[in-house]
Amino acid sequence: MTNQRTIIGALIALATGLTILGVAHAAAEPALSAASTKTINDAAPKPTSSTADHTKFEVLQAEFKSGPEVTKACLTCHTEAAKQVHLSKHWTWEYKNPDTGQVLGKKHVINNFCTAVASNEDHCSACHIGYGWADDKFDFTVQENVDCLVCHDTTGAYKKLPGLAGHPNYETMEWPPKSGRLRPPTDLKKVAQNVGQTSRKTCGACHFRGGGGDAVKHGDLDSSLETPQRYLDVHMDADGLDFACSKCHVTDAHEVPGSRYAPTTTDTNGAQMRGSKKIRNPVTCQACHGSAPHGKADAKLNDHTKKIACQTCHIPAYARGPRHAKMSWDWSTAGKLDEHGTRIKTRNSIGKVEYDSNKGHFTYDRYVIPEYQWFNGKVKYTLFGDQIDASNVVKINEFLGGPEDPDARIWPVRVFRGKQMYDKGLNTLAVLHTAGNDDTAYWKNYDWDKALAAGMKAVGAEYSGSMGFVATEMSWPITHMVAPKEDALKCEQCHAKGGRLAGIDGAYIPARDRIVAMDMAGFSLALLALISVLVHGAMRIFVSSKNKD
Amino acid sequence: MQRIYIFKRFERFWHWSQAMLIMFMMLTGFEIHGTYTWFGFQRAVAYHTSAAWVLITLWIFAIFWHFTTGEWKQYKPTMEKAAAVLRYYLTGIFTNAPHPFRQSTLTKHNPLQRLAYLFVKLVINPLIWLTGLLYLFYGSWSSWGLSWLSLEWIAMGHVIGAFLMLIFFIAHVYLATVGHTPTAHIKAMVTGWEEID
Ligand code: HEM
Numbered sequence: 001m002t003n004q005r006t007i008i009g010a011l012i013a014l015a016t017g018l019t020i021l022g023v024a025h026a027a028a029e030p031a032l033s034a035a036s037t038k039t040i041n042d043a044a045p046k047p048t049s050s051t052a053d054h055t056k057f058e059v060l061q062a063e064f065k066s067g068p069e070v071t072k073a074c075l076t077c078h079t080e081a082a083k084q085v086h087l088s089k090h091w092t093w094e095y096k097n098p099d100t101g102q103v104l105g106k107k108h109v110i111n112n113f114c115t116a117v118a119s120n121e122d123h124c125s126a127c128h129i130g131y132g133w134a135d136d137k138f139d140f141t142v143q144e145n146v147d148c149l150v151c152h153d154t155t156g157a158y159k160k161l162p163g164l165a166g167h168p169n170y171e172t173m174e175w176p177p178k179s180g181r182l183r184p185p186t187d188l189k190k191v192a193q194n195v196g197q198t199s200r201k202t203c204g205a206c207h208f209r210g211g212g213g214d215a216v217k218h219g220d221l222d223s224s225l226e227t228p229q230r231y232l233d234v235h236m237d238a239d240g241l242d243f244a245c246s247k248c249h250v251t252d253a254h255e256v257p258g259s260r261y262a263p264t265t266t267d268t269n270g271a272q273m274r275g276s277k278k279i280r281n282p283v284t285c286q287a288c289h290g291s292a293p294h295g296k297a298d299a300k301l302n303d304h305t306k307k308i309a310c311q312t313c314h315i316p317a318y319a320r321g322p323r324h325a326k327m328s329w330d331w332s333t334a335g336k337l338d339e340h341g342t343r344i345k346t347r348n349s350i351g352k353v354e355y356d357s358n359k360g361h362f363t364y365d366r367y368v369i370p371e372y373q374w375f376n377g378k379v380k381y382t383l384f385g386d387q388i389d390a391s392n393v394v395k396i397n398e399f400l401g402g403p404e405d406p407d408a409r410i411w412p413v414r415v416f417r418g419k420q421m422y423d424k425g426l427n428t429l430a431v432l433h434t435a436g437n438d439d440t441a442y443w444k445n446y447d448w449d450k451a452l453a454a455g456m457k458a459v460g461a462e463y464s465g466s467m468g469f470v471a472t473e474m475s476w477p478i479t480h481m482v483a484p485k486e487d488a489l490k491c492e493q494c495h496a497k498g499g500r501l502a503g504i505d506g507a508y509i510p511a512r513d514r515i516v517a518m519d520m521a522g523f524s525l526a527l528l529a530l531i532s533v534l535v536h537g538a539m540r541i542f543v544s545s546k547n548k549d
Numbered sequence: 550m551q552r553i554y555i556f557k558r559f560e561r562f563w564h565w566s567q568a569m570l571i572m573f574m575m576l577t578g579f580e581i582h583g584t585y586t587w588f589g590f591q592r593a594v595a596y597h598t599s600a601a602w603v604l605i606t607l608w609i610f611a612i613f614w615h616f617t618t619g620e621w622k623q624y625k626p627t628m629e630k631a632a633a634v635l636r637y638y639l640t641g642i643f644t645n646a647p648h649p650f651r652q653s654t655l656t657k658h659n660p661l662q663r664l665a666y667l668f669v670k671l672v673i674n675p676l677i678w679l680t681g682l683l684y685l686f687y688g689s690w691s692s693w694g695l696s697w698l699s700l701e702w703i704a705m706g707h708v709i710g711a712f713l714m715l716i717f718f719i720a721h722v723y724l725a726t727v728g729h730t731p732t733a734h735i736k737a738m739v740t741g742w743e744e745i746d
């Protein structure tokens with residue numbers, strides 16, 4: 001009885017098994033043939049990663065007359081966007097350093113390029129993410145003053161022009177000035193319907209062109225990064241990883257991390273896991289690579305992270321693309337005019353402006369080897385009103401940290417050198433009214449006193465009437481243009497006398513360093529031993545040859 | 550003339566491989582030190598590090614051998630005849646005086662050799678090991694609670710060890726030629742058999 005049941009059970013099981021197998025086989029077959037002929041997948045259109053097609057939105061069908069009108073339309077759906085932007089450094093141009101208490105940001109610092117924003121807002125605000133910042137009366141609380149398009153344009157047709165207080169041109173306009181070329185009005189409808197994520201091009205519109213032009217300011221950011229090769233930047237490589245800026249500058253609520261005002265110079269964390277609640281700067285190399293990224297064969301390199309920033313080896317030079325970085329700016333020679341009293345502009349053999357009456361003398365360089373220094377992320381600025389010592393080089397910003405500081409690492413730094421205006425009476429760096437269509441603007445009348453009086457007034461000071469030029473240095477941490485590993489520094493470039501780190505104190509670098517007295521003693525004793533044995537040997541030979549006679 | 554078997558097979562293997570390794574370590578070590586450029590720093594470090602592991606392995610075997618065979622006793626220091634041997638090398642050797650020391654399987658080394666080799670084994674080698682390993686594991690110092698160490702001091706100790714080794718090496722190579730013929734001792738270290746009067 002039981003036996004019989006078992007047999008029947010087994011048979012049923014067998015039959016079921018075979019059926020399942022058969023069905024599975026049948027199901028597998030069509031899938032297999034589909035894969036081999038590639039019909040279904042090919043026909044399917046590739047979806048865009050965005051879930052919204054802005055050309056289909058009714059509010060964007062309007063014939064927009066101005067930027068703020070577009071913003072109003074954006075805000076009908078993105079209700080919180082402007083409020084977020086209002087809190088960001090991109091909007092406020094203001095940053096209070098929690099360590100030093102210094103109030104920084106573009107609005108407040110004086111640099112050694114065009115020097116200061118105050119009194120020149122309508123020009124400088126071509127790089128402000130807002131509309132209408134023409135002077136100190138700009139209302140920072142108005143939502144539709146936020147410029148969404150400058151960051152979210154994907155057409156490349158949107159351009160804010162200096163002198164328009166942050167607006168693009170709404171009418172036909174000669175651009176560049178005196179070029180004879182006409183720029184048609186901005187097609188706001190088309191731009192608005194084609195918004196998307198930020199890109200190297202949108203970020204670069206300002207950040208590649210800081211200081212008034214391409215490759216002027218950062219040294220490691222210029223327009224060659226719009227479509228770089230792997231050689232120039234291993235992450236942004238247009239044919240490879242093709243990172244947008246935001247891939248590293250992971251942005252939340254419109255506040256873009258990775259500011260130079262208080263950079264993270266040392267990150268001893270491992271790679272950041274998705275979902276990790278740890279509050280940390282997401283832009284560091286370590287945020288993705290961890291702090292021991294070299295494989296077993298190169299394990300010695302991981303030891304270097306105790307003292308050295310990743311950038312030091314992995315960015316062997318800046319301005320590694322085709323663009324020449326501006327290296328110095330000497331305001332003290334500005335203002336020379338030709339015999340007709342008009343502006344002079346001379347160019348060097350590579351076509352770069354060498355002298356400009358408006359600005360003075362410039363120098364340029366490419367493939368620039370950075371300077372190296374200990375840096376712990378703390379920066380001290382020389383702000384307007386700070387007393388300076390004009391007989392010495394004034395540090396616009398000083399990178400702090402030394403070898404004993406556990407938070408300091410050796411960093412590659414671009415040092416931009418110049419000579420610029422200071423007020424001799426007040427003994428402070430000066431604010432110059434450069435651009436504008438008025439009688440006091442320096443670029444209009446080349447009158448230092450008038451332009452300085454106007455500039456200083458804009459920051460609530462009174463120009464003493466006596467000005468001079470002071471040598472200044474401004475430091476920029478080098479962190480972009482990361483080379484492929486084949487192009488990273490080789491050991492010998494630091495482990496040698498006179499190598500890259502020749503000027504670094506407080507670290508023992510094999511092959512660079514030695515204790516001279518010990519070397520002298522060691523080699524002298526070894527030489528003495530050698531001479532002794534040679535004399536001893538010679539005497540033995542001499543004696544034995546005499547014995548033979 | 551009598552022949553005695555002094556150096557066993559392992560001992561000879563150990564001696565010559567150690568000799569090669571130490572020469573190579575000095576060569577690569579002083580390049581790392583920046584005395585000259587030959588392999589290039591990167592390769593010098595890689596070679597030095599690999600050779601270090603081989604040398605350490607060899608030393609471990611050698612130590613094991615010394616203790617299991619009792620041969621370590623060959624290095625027990627003695628002052629007996631030490632002055633006589635010294636006098637022999639300073640004067641006697643030039644007047645054909647007889648060597649004051651007679652080699653045997655139980656006492657392979659003369660008193661000066663014993664002292665010199667003991668110094669190598671108890672001072673130079675440990676110094677090089679210790680500083681070399683610390684140097685190598687610089688990255689682990691903080692996790693080993695050794696953050697207070699300074700790389701400069703460790704390197705200094707290692708370089709002192711290297712200089713002592715260099716001086717020993719010069720003297721040792723020369724003294725290898727002072728047998729009853731210039732190559733007698735060297736042959737003995739190759740074949741194991743020493744000829745003694
Ligand atoms: C006869 C044996 C050896 C000699 C003559 C020797 C010699 C040297 C010298 C002269 C240096 C350069 C030091 C400086 O300028 O800072 C050096 C570096 C070094 N040695 Fe040795 N050494 C020997 C054995 C060892 C051993 C056994 C080890 C490891 C366990 C070792 C590990 C190292 C390391 C890690 C370095 C530093 C390499 C670097 O810069 O990363 N050495 N050696």
